[in-house]
Amino acid sequence: MGRGIKVVALAGGVGGAKLADGLAQVLPPEQITIIVNTADDFTHLGLKISPDLDTVCYTLAGLANPETGWGRRDETWNVFQALQRLGMADWFHLGDSDLATHISRTTWLGEGRKLSEVTDELCRIWGVRVRVLPMSDDSIQTWVYTNEGDLVFQEYFVHRQCQPMVKGFRFEGSESAKPAPGVLEAIDTCDAVVICPSNPWVSIDPILSIVGIKQAIVNHLVVAISPIIGDKTIKGPAAKMFSELGIQPSALAVAQHYLGLINTIFIDQSDIGMKEEVESLGVRTFLTNILMYDPLERGRLAREVLEYILSLRGA
Amino acid sequence: MGRGIKVVALAGGVGGAKLADGLAQVLPPEQITIIVNTADDFTHLGLKISPDLDTVCYTLAGLANPETGWGRRDETWNVFQALQRLGMADWFHLGDSDLATHISRTTWLGEGRKLSEVTDELCRIWGVRVRVLPMSDDSIQTWVYTNEGDLVFQEYFVHRQCQPMVKGFRFEGSESAKPAPGVLEAIDTCDAVVICPSNPWVSIDPILSIVGIKQAIVNHLVVAISPIIGDKTIKGPAAKMFSELGIQPSALAVAQHYLGLINTIFIDQSDIGMKEEVESLGVRTFLTNILMYDPLERGRLAREVLEYILSLRGA
Numbered sequence: 001m002g003r004g005i006k007v008v009a010l011a012g013g014v015g016g017a018k019l020a021d022g023l024a025q026v027l028p029p030e031q032i033t034i035i036v037n038t039a040d041d042f043t044h045l046g047l048k049i050s051p052d053l054d055t056v057c058y059t060l061a062g063l064a065n066p067e068t069g070w071g072r073r074d075e076t077w078n079v080f081q082a083l084q085r086l087g088m089a090d091w092f093h094l095g096d097s098d099l100a101t102h103i104s105r106t107t108w109l110g111e112g113r114k115l116s117e118v119t120d121e122l123c124r125i126w127g128v129r130v131r132v133l134p135m136s137d138d139s140i141q142t143w144v145y146t147n148e149g150d151l152v153f154q155e156y157f158v159h160r161q162c163q164p165m166v167k168g169f170r171f172e173g174s175e176s177a178k179p180a181p182g183v184l185e186a187i188d189t190c191d192a193v194v195i196c197p198s199n200p201w202v203s204i205d206p207i208l209s210i211v212g213i214k215q216a217i218v219n220h221l222v223v224a225i226s227p228i229i230g231d232k233t234i235k236g237p238a239a240k241m242f243s244e245l246g247i248q249p250s251a252l253a254v255a256q257h258y259l260g261l262i263n264t265i266f267i268d269q270s271d272i273g274m275k276e277e278v279e280s281l282g283v284r285t286f287l288t289n290i291l292m293y294d295p296l297e298r299g300r301l302a303r304e305v306l307e308y309i310l311s312l313r314g315a
Numbered sequence: 316m317g318r319g320i321k322v323v324a325l326a327g328g329v330g331g332a333k334l335a336d337g338l339a340q341v342l343p344p345e346q347i348t349i350i351v352n353t354a355d356d357f358t359h360l361g362l363k364i365s366p367d368l369d370t371v372c373y374t375l376a377g378l379a380n381p382e383t384g385w386g387r388r389d390e391t392w393n394v395f396q397a398l399q400r401l402g403m404a405d406w407f408h409l410g411d412s413d414l415a416t417h418i419s420r421t422t423w424l425g426e427g428r429k430l431s432e433v434t435d436e437l438c439r440i441w442g443v444r445v446r447v448l449p450m451s452d453d454s455i456q457t458w459v460y461t462n463e464g465d466l467v468f469q470e471y472f473v474h475r476q477c478q479p480m481v482k483g484f485r486f487e488g489s490e491s492a493k494p495a496p497g498v499l500e501a502i503d504t505c506d507a508v509v510i511c512p513s514n515p516w517v518s519i520d521p522i523l524s525i526v527g528i529k530q531a532i533v534n535h536l537v538v539a540i541s542p543i544i545g546d547k548t549i550k551g552p553a554a555k556m557f558s559e560l561g562i563q564p565s566a567l568a569v570a571q572h573y574l575g576l577i578n579t580i581f582i583d584q585s586d587i588g589m590k591e592e593v594e595s596l597g598v599r600t601f602l603t604n605i606l607m608y609d610p611l612e613r614g615r616l617a618r619e620v621l622e623y624i625l626s627l628r629g630a
Contacts, residue, residue, distance in 0.1 A: 034387045078391045082415030086440055088422065096411060100397030105402065106361045125401055228443065 005031060005310065008190040012037045012203020013052045014235050015227055015303040016070040016196035017059035018292045020130065022302030023194075024060060028131035033186035034060075035213075037198070038134045039113065039142040039171055039206035042154045044092050045083070047102040048051045048109055051136060051154070052203065054101060055256055061126035068233060070098050091159040095142060097186075113263055116180040133186065135207045138177035153202065162237040166244040169201055187216040192309040194223035197290060199238040210306045214261070221312060222262045223305060225290055226251040229268040250274060255283045266290055266305065319504040320346060320625065327352045328367045329384040329550050331511035332374035333607045337617030338388050339375060340610075341398065344444035346393040348501035350528075352513070353430065353449045353549020354457040354486050354521035357469045359407050360398070361591070362417040363424055366469075367518065368434055368449055369416060376441035378412075384550060385397075405476040426514065431495040450522045453492035457517055458485045468517065477552040484516055485552055489524040502531040507624040510539035512605065514553040515572045527574070536627060537577045540564040540605055544583040549606060565589060572597045581605055581620065600608060 007027065011020055011034050021035045034056055041050045051070065058064035059132055065071045071106045075095035084090050094102070101122065108118045114137040123132055142153040146164035156164060185195065198204055210213045231249045233239040239257075242249035252269040258265070264284040267274070268291070275285045286308055292298045326335055327350050335349045348358045349371055350602045366385065373379040373387055379384045390410035399405050409417070416437065423433045427477065431451040440449055461479035471479060496545040502508065514518055523529045546564045547553040557564035562571075566582035574578070579599040582589070583606070590600045601623055607613045 046425055047418075076391075078393055078411035078416050079418070082412040083418060084414055086419045086437070088415075088419055096393035097397040099414075100394050103360050103362075103394070103398060104401045104403055110361055122401070124340075144355045218443055315567050 005192075005306070005313070006033075006190040007031060007192055007194055008033045008035060008186050009194040009196050010035050010037075010198075010204055011039075011052070011056055011205050012198030015225075015250040015292075016052070016198040016200075016203065017056045017064065017164045018080040018298045019194070019196040019225065019256060019302060019305075020056055020132075022292065022298030022300070023151065023171055023306075024249050025216075025299035026038065026129045026303045026306055029131070029168045033131045033133060033182070035133050035135055035183055035186070035207060037203045037206050039293065040139045040153050040157070040202070041139070041176075041239075044154070045088060045094075046106070047099070048163075049092075049102050049117075050105065050115070050134070053132065054098070057119070057123055057126060057128055060130055060132065061123075063126065071095050078130070083107045092154065104136040107178055114180075116182070121200070131182070132185070133182050134180050135183065135213070136177040136210055137180045138173060139191070140171050140173040140177050140210070142206055143172055145169065145200070152168075157202075157237070162240060162258060166201075166237075166241050168245075169200045169205065171206045174212070177210050179212050180208055184212055184216050187213070187220065189219065191313060192221040192223060193217050194305060195222065195258065195262065196263065197225040197227040199233075199236055200254060201238065201239070201241050206263070218261060220265075221309065222258075223266065223286075224254065224258050225266040225270065225301070225305070226254045228254055228273075229270060229290065252278050252281075264308070266301075266308075267291065269309065281300060320507075321501075321508055321619070322346060322509055322621070322624070323348045323350060323501050323505040323521055324509040324511050325350050325352075325513070325522050326367070326371055326511040327513030328337060328355075328370040330502035330540075330607075331367070331513040331518065332371045332379065333613045333622040334509070334511040334540065334617060334620075335371055335447075335616070336374050336610065337607065337613030338621075339445045341618045341621055344363055344446070346603070347495070348446045348448060348505070350448050350450055350498055350501070350522060352518045353451060354455045354489075354520050355427070355468050355472070355517070357456075357467065359411075359469070360403060362409075362414070363420070363421045364407075364417050365420065365430070367449070368430075368447065369413070371439055372434070372441060372443055372447055375443045375447065376438075378441065386410050386474040407469065429495070431497070435437075446497070446501070448497050449495050450528070451492040451496065451525055452495045453488060453527070455486050455488040455492050455521060457521055458487055459517070460484065472517075472552070477555060481516075481552075481556050483560070484520065486521045486524040489521065490526070494527050498529055500530050501505065502528070502535065505535065506628060507538060508532050510537065510573065510577065512542040512549065514542060514548075514551055514556070515551065515569060518555050522574070533576060536579075536580070536624065536625050538572075538579045538581065538601075539569065539573050539577045540616070540620070541569045541583065541586075543569055544585060544605065550617040567593050570596055574598065579616055581616075581623075589619075
């Protein structure tokens, strides 16, 4: 389906990876570009780790662990256990084959290659034919302002397990960062931008914080998929963040968050009660089952998104 | 045995590790200091690797692989195999638990700790009570001049498997390097220095190249154990190096190499034929079985070395 149609998806980790996988089921790979958040990237035990890129690429390659939402399937933990015996920090779990990814990325970056080149090389090796781009080759770092001080993202997210109360965010480096090669071109030449059901605050906003990306997107048809059903996120701290920032978490709050940027939001059919209020903002709604609980459902939701885009295009 | 006697051993990899292990069998740990060559150290895939320190420490901790002479026993290779699948350089084998050592060392050095502190920490965790010191906390790098150009040591030794013909050596950085904390004190307060049956050219000479170490040793009783039996090394390229440098490899050549530094050389009883010629150099000989083919033999040889030292001390 969707002959010739080109879609750009903005993605964070799990939700983004699932929809990217769905898109790859229904469109030829050359018609899809996934732009991935890299503001969660960090250096841990000397290794350059790109959690969202890895989740997206592992998922597209069929290598992802279906249980955890991070890391690899059929993983072993020999190095991690040996590191624990040496008393090393063990709050960030590192499987053996995942470690090989980080060691390779660190080596290649150390040789002067760009993150986009490294990502391209990994995708080539893993047979990922969809184009996956980091949002930037420059370093951008999400800081979470909390009641327990400012925490760098992985410290908040993994080490502190999102316990501290959120007061705000900062994307350090985003003022001077450039979009990675291909990002603006992909947006300029696409038919629609899909904002995946990723965390608006810490997965999508960092992408939008890069000078040029938001401006490139704003002239396109932009469809968001709500990461919130009822007042809960499917995974991760998005709902908790809305609450702590004084906003009732809901698909409506997501629509308000993206106001001025999106044309349409896909909301869960159980949220039919807020359809009118969302549309009163000037944002169209599309009601469906937005939960992707298995790989078939990813394809089903992606197909609905594409059909919706095609229907507007035809109109 | 050897109440109160203090011994310093200069060691490279396997031969040094075996004799260090023998000494640890016959002397209380606080009477032994092992000074280890670090000019083989290198950075590989972003990891700081200290092959000789690891071989010595793994051996003393009972963690060494008895078959290979490097790496750990009961090792797994999951990361290494995953790295191979990513097309990474695989000429230097990295086992999973060995990798944890390198990741920890790299992390700790990155935090500003010294190699001697890192070694101390690893020994503490592994229960190694013998004092193991790197020769220096400063970077020294062995370059091997060959008929195929100048090669950094691991490139020559592991990657090229000692194939190129050796023309000479250089220990880059040794002019400005300082002995690691404790090295000179250990030598100054010891009763004898034992030069382990390690490679004279690339294991022991780098240690002796550091300003201050040779001068500190020269006033002591120094006993070397020949790494050559007949015209062959027990392990490694020492004999090949002697030949390529135009010297007939033998225990005599080893004695000549260390002339002016050693009082006595332990040579294999099969080399009885060169006893007179060695002694004509002014170097005493002690004939015994110098091959340490099992852990018991390490203790046996170490005991003979100690008894010899004690006999001179008593005299």
